[in-house]
Amino acid sequence: MRQKPKVIYVAGSGRSGSTMLSLLLSQHPRIANLGQIRDVFLARSNGARCSCGALLGDCAVWGPVLSLRPSETHRLGTLPQDAVLAAYCVAFKATAARVAVDSSKSVDLCRLLQNAPEVDLYCLNLIRDPRAVAVSWSKVLGNQDLLRKRCRNWVARQKRIEQLEQGSGMHYLPLRYEDLVRDPKATVARIQTWAGVTPDLSAFESTTVARISWDHQHLFAPANETVLRERATRIQIAEAVAWKAAKHAQVRAMATEICFPFAKRYGYRLEVGL
Numbered sequence: 001m002r003q004k005p006k007v008i009y010v011a012g013s014g015r016s017g018s019t020m021l022s023l024l025l026s027q028h029p030r031i032a033n034l035g036q037i038r039d040v041f042l043a044r045s046n047g048a049r050c051s052c053g054a055l056l057g058d059c060a061v062w063g064p065v066l067s068l069r070p071s072e073t074h075r076l077g078t079l080p081q082d083a084v085l086a087a088y089c090v091a092f093k094a095t096a097a098r099v100a101v102d103s104s105k106s107v108d109l110c111r112l113l114q115n116a117p118e119v120d121l122y123c124l125n126l127i128r129d130p131r132a133v134a135v136s137w138s139k140v141l142g143n144q145d146l147l148r149k150r151c152r153n154w155v156a157r158q159k160r161i162e163q164l165e166q167g168s169g170m171h172y173l174p175l176r177y178e179d180l181v182r183d184p185k186a187t188v189a190r191i192q193t194w195a196g197v198t199p200d201l202s203a204f205e206s207t208t209v210a211r212i213s214w215d216h217q218h219l220f221a222p223a224n225e226t227v228l229r230e231r232a233t234r235i236q237i238a239e240a241v242a243w244k245a246a247k248h249a250q251v252r253a254m255a256t257e258i259c260f261p262f263a264k265r266y267g268y269r270l271e272v273g274l
């Protein structure tokens with residue numbers, strides 16, 4: 001029997017390190033990076049370029065996916081299940097991979113894949129301290145109401161993803177960003193074992209330094225804009241701690257008000273070590 005394509009689906013909130021995680025995982029020779037496939041139609045309408053240098057419509061991976069729905073502008077998860085699965089199948093075929101990382105993060109799309117016998121779903125729930133997430137969002141969102149909404153979404157998404165997992169038997173791995181950056185090499189090894197792929201840590205020079213090949217990457221905005229702009233080929237992974245600075249106290253207080261005490265279940269504490 002032919003093996004089903006496997007999707008390592010990164011769930012959780014934006015601004016949690018999912019672009020970096022997808023880059024690290026896809027250095028494995030058998031794992032392709034599908035970026036945030038859910039946004040591919042929206043990105044086309046915004047004129048986005050792929051990290052391979054081509055316009056999305058001309059990209060070897062995204063061109064065939066986009067040609068399935070030439071005038072579509074909606075997010076993938078809003079389309080009928082057969083249209084969504086067709087997009088995944090075409091993307092898999094274009095990458096020639098049997099395993100792909102998808103950083104779409106939408107719970108609805110995760111549920112759709114969970115109910116699709118055509119794919120083997122591995123749900124990787126990436127969780128980051130919601131105060132750090134809020135400070136990161138505050139740098140790209142000027143509007144306080146939108147920021148509050150993002151904080152409420154952080155809680156709502158975690159509740160929904162946990163509900164999705166409970167009693168489902170789905171392959172599921174919760175992962176804190178803070179644990180990932182503390183020991184990325186060991187974390188990637190753990191994910192490879194969990195996802196049933198042959199261990200390969202050859203990209204790592206040390207526990208926290210990895211060489212990054214962009215040859216097989218097809219990422220596009222809204223993947224992390226700094227990562228896309230810098231296209232680093234060697235990265236030193238370290239926890240981003242700028243969110244703890246005094247100037248972000250107001251944003252942290254807002255995130256604390258909305259996300260705590262719920263966030264304590266992931267080991268986050270009210271003290272931020274200032």
Ligand SMILES: [Zn+2]
Nearest residue numbers: 050052059218
């Ligand atoms: Zn491309």
